[in-house]
Each structure stands twice: as structure tokens, then as C-alpha cells.
Amino acid sequence: MAVGIKRALLRARGRNNEGVVGLAIIILVLAVGAVDHSFWSAATVFNLFRNSYEPLVFALGVFLVLLIGGIDVSFDAIGIFAGYSVAILIGQGHLGGGLWIYFLVAAGIGLMLGAFNALVVAAFRLPVLIVTLGTRGIFVGVLLTAIGSAYVNNLPPSIQSFGNSYLVTVRTPSGQVAGLQTLVIPVALLCVLVAIVLRYTVLGRGVYAVGGGEETARRAGFSVGAIKTMVFCVAGLLAGFAGMIHVSLIGFADPQDLVGNELIVIAAVVFGGASIFGGRGSVGGTVLGVLLLELIQYALITLKIPSSWDNVAIGGLLLAGMVLQVARYGGGWRTFRMRVQTRLSGATE
């Protein structure tokens, strides 16, 4: 009996401590709600979702690159590059059609920039962090010099109304309208799709295999180069899509936007249980990680704590979470450390 309970608990904890993140979310919701009962409402959920769509799609891309053992810091640059370029194309009348077209074009631009990342990584065999630090600068520089540096706010009505198209709406006691946006469908589909591909296809298992050990994956018959290229392209595509979400939700395109907030998305993904050395993590954990970080910020508003304390709260919770996560490696630290060494030296040689 006791064994059964223990097994159930271990199972709920998840392979990468996703359960712990889920538990943190539940505790936080209960605690904040105890202080302010209006926190327990559909409006909170809807607002939380609204804040999470864009970081979540970015986080999916970051997660994929993290799975193959690389840290991508160029995603925000790709996102705003794609979103702003689409806004410019629309403004110049080169791009007509509906919302679908805009998102497709943005994703396509993102895919091309992701392919550029893949090319540089493959050609020079440099670590992903270094390459994306470089390409991030290149993307932003090219965007601001060649494409434009001014605000675009005359976006077509289909984009303007996009942020306000709801599946369900509720009215909060204070009279504001909060709703579940239509956007939840494509974002949820993306998450499910990535999760299915990672879990049930040869390609997906290959991504985990490459992250677990490149040489091992190669000997097991996976085409390492193709898998890596694929991952960078998909990460770029997701970043482009997220950039378009950003532009359409705020209703204007600012080319100097986004870039500089990379680390918080990476933190969310890592918090969701993905290992920065690759091969570990899940889509579910990533979703929970993003939701937790957004929840913290939202809870601070509810608790009327000045927003200047945002970073302290996030940093403190991150730190607390990491100390808990360390238990996961426990005695195996030394082997873990050795693995890191071989990984990193393998990547730079």
C-alpha cells in the first residue's frame, strides 16, 4: 500500500520534476487566493493565458534547442524581425490576404533565420550560445538598418481585432471584460504537436538522442546533422510565429521591442525541468514553467506589491526552485559534471 502511494507520488513528480512546478503553481494560487478571493476566477485564468501565449511559443523553440544541448539567445531577435517585417510588408502593400497569410509569412521568415543559425553552427562547429549571440546582433542590426527603425501602428483591422476575438468572455466584478482568446487554439495545437512529435516519432526520439550524446546518437543511426538543422529551423519558425503574436496582441510593431528579455524565457524553460545540457525535459514542463513565471508576475499585481519588486520575487523563486532541483542530481553530481565537460569540449573542438 505504502509502496503504491510512493510510486504514485513519484509518478506525479514527473521525470523532470514537472510535478514540483505544478505543485508550486497550485500553492501560489491557493496562497494568493486566500489573501484576495477575487483571484480565484475565470478572469485570472484568461488573463494569465493572455500573458503567456507569446512567451510560451518562444519557450517551445528555446526548449527544442535546449534539448539538443544548445542555448539559443537569438529567438527574440528572430521574433521581432519576423513580426516587424510582416508589418512593413503589409504597410507597403506587398502582402494582402488574411491573418493566416501574415502568420505564415512571419513563420517562414523565422524559419529562414533559424536555418541561418543552423548553417553557422554546422559550418564552423561553434557552440550554439556563441553563434546565437552573434546572429542575434546581426538580425537586430540588419532589421534596424535595412528594414526599418520606426514604429508601425497602421496595421490592418484584421490584426487589430485579432487580439479581441474571444471564444468565451466573462465580466469581472469590477466591470472589466476578460476572455479566452481564439489564439488559445493555435498555441495549444502547437504545444500538442511538438509534444507528439517529440514523443512518438523517430525524429522526436532522435532529438532526445542527440541531446543525450551526439556520438551515441550517430552510432545508433540517427542523422545528427539533419536533426540539428531541423531543430534550428523549427525553433526559428516558432520564434517567427511568436513575434507575430506579439505584434498582433499589442497592436503595433516596434523594431526595438523584445530583444533583451531572452534570459527570462530561458529561465522559464529550465525551471520547467529541461536540462541545459540537453536530452532532458518535456513540453508539459515547459508550459508549466512559463505559466509559473507569468503567474508570479500576475500575483504580484493582485497582491498590490509595487512592480519594482517583480525581479526580486522572480529571482528569489528561481533560486528556491533550483535549490530544490539540485536534489535531483544529488550524489550523481560528479558524473554529471564530467558529462558536461566532455559535452562542452566536444562542441568546441
Next chain:
Amino acid sequence: MKQSLSRFTMALRTEHSAAPVIAATVIVFVLFSLMAPDIFPTQVNMQSIGYQMPETALLGLAVMLSMVVAGIDLSVVAIADLAGVAMVQYYETAGGVDAGFGVIVIGILIALAVGAGCGMINGLLIGRLRITAILATLATMELYGGLAIAWTGGPALLKVPTPIQELGYAAPWGIPVPAVIFVVCAVLVAVLLNASRFGIRSILVGANPRAAELSGVREPRVQLGVYTASGLLSSVAGIIFVGRTASATPDYGASYILLAVVIAVLAGVNPAGGYGTVLGVTLSAFVLSMIQSGFVALNFNQFLYQAAQGGILILVLAIGSLARGDQRWRRYLSPRRRKEGGESHATSPGAEETASVSGPGS
């Protein structure tokens, strides 16, 4: 000439070296001097670089130290801001702009103490609790930066004593004070890294933690020392921030963190640990500052600087990686030639011989 050239390519071929960044420094300097001979290679321009460069170079040194032990310190900018805020908070309560000499010295000591303290916390998290460096410093970056913002509530603190402000613009004998501070710090770090027991231990821990452990190096202590030093350097950068902007801004220089990583990596520092170069970091900070001011001199679009910064990072590292004989890309360009080579080998007389020899035996 030929010999020195071959020595240079040899230097490029060794796994880690500052050679690519030295070459980049010379090329960038000559290039801009030729393109803008009246503006670029002048004393005024070099002076302005001397004011700009030290703060990012100090942060680059701090990141380099953490990379030597195979870690990374993302909290350097946050520590610099927090140290600056702590210093000016003290001045606001003790005299403001007209603070006396004693007060100023105490303020500087407070800033250094904050830097060392924050660094020690990083070192304990990474060395004792065994949290991966990039994650621990990501969290403390939020925490320290957040504390700076929460302490002031957002706005900048302006009551900076005059002598501290002078740090930002004084130039005795034509040499900017920030540059002097930087040179002193750089020499200290170079001595620490290359000529002290602590430095040798750090390099060993970064190069091979297992071997270091077996040789009796206590890794947690090394980590503690390295991150404390990194925090101290960051707080010096924080003092220069305050001097140059005549204020303590809690979220100053948010873009500097990735710049500091770029500086360290461009210098040839291996993020996997075991190699650091003070000269390389100094030169790479210098190269980036030169490009920035060169673009101003040439009236280029300022945004292009960001692209140039990214491009030069990839270019320099790619040249280094190619020079080391890592030429996998050739296979992509000419897969055919490689295949033909393989076939010719198979039909060579030697191959036939071995085939015939092994034939009967099997």
C-alpha cells in the same frame, strides 16, 4: 618575415590563443584609420574610447574569470548596478554632492563590499550547493538587479559627490581615469590568474575538475574565490557607471551582459573552462569600442554596429576554428572530391595487395 608568419599561423593553430583578436585589433585599427584619417586615429577619439571601454572591459574580465572555471557569470551587470545604488544610497544619507573625503572612501568601500558579497553568494551557490553556474547566476541576476530596483523604487539616484563624478570625465596627463582604473584591475587579474596559486588552481579546475580533485584542489573554495573576484570587478564597473552617468541607475546597462559574454568569447576564452587571457579581453573590448566609434566617425548607421558586433564575433571565432584544422565544412562544399579520393585509395596497388593477402587467409 616568412618565419614570423608561420609562427603566427602556428599560434592560430594552437587550440586557444589570443592571436585572432590581436589580428582583429590591428586590422580594425588600420581600416578605420585609412577610412577616416582625420577623425579616427586622433587623441580625442582615443580618449573617448578610453572613457567608454573600461566599464564593458571590466565586465568582460569578470565573465572571463567565471569562464576559466567552466562557468559563466550572468549577474555581473546586476551586481554593478546594485553596488552603485548601495554606494549612492549611502551618499544620499551622508552629505550628498558635497560629501567629504572620508565619506567618499566609505562609499567606495561599501560598493566593493556589496560586489564581493554578491559574488560570494554566487560562489557558495555554485561551489557548495552545486547549482549549475548559468542557472544560479541567472537567478541571482534577477535577484540583485531586482533589489537595486526595489531599493530605489525605480528612479535614478542623483546625489553623487563631485569627486566621484570627476571619475567619469577627468583625464590627468591626457589619460582618462576610467582607463587607469581598468589597467590597474587588468594587471591585478593577470597576476592573480597567471602568477598565483589560486590562478593555477582555477585553471586546473576549469580544464579538468576530476584531475584537480585528485591533486587535492578543493573545488568549492576555488569557485568561491573566482566568483568573489568576479563580483569585485563588477562593483568596480558599477562605480565607473556612477561616475560616468553622475547617477546610480538601478537598471543601467541591461544590454551589457551579452556584450560582456561577447567580449570574453571574442578574446578566445574557452567557455568550457581552462583558459583565460587578460590581454585578449582587453583587446576585444578595445576592438568593439573602436568599431563603435569608427562607425560614428564614418557616419554609418548606428544600428549597423550591432550587426558588426555579431558578425565579427562569428568571423573571428570561425577563423580560429578553421585555422585549428576543423574543416568539416569542406565536405559540404565538395562531397564529390572526397568520394573520388576514397575510390582512388581503394584501387591503389597497396589496397589490392592487402586485399589479396587477406583474401586467402579469411
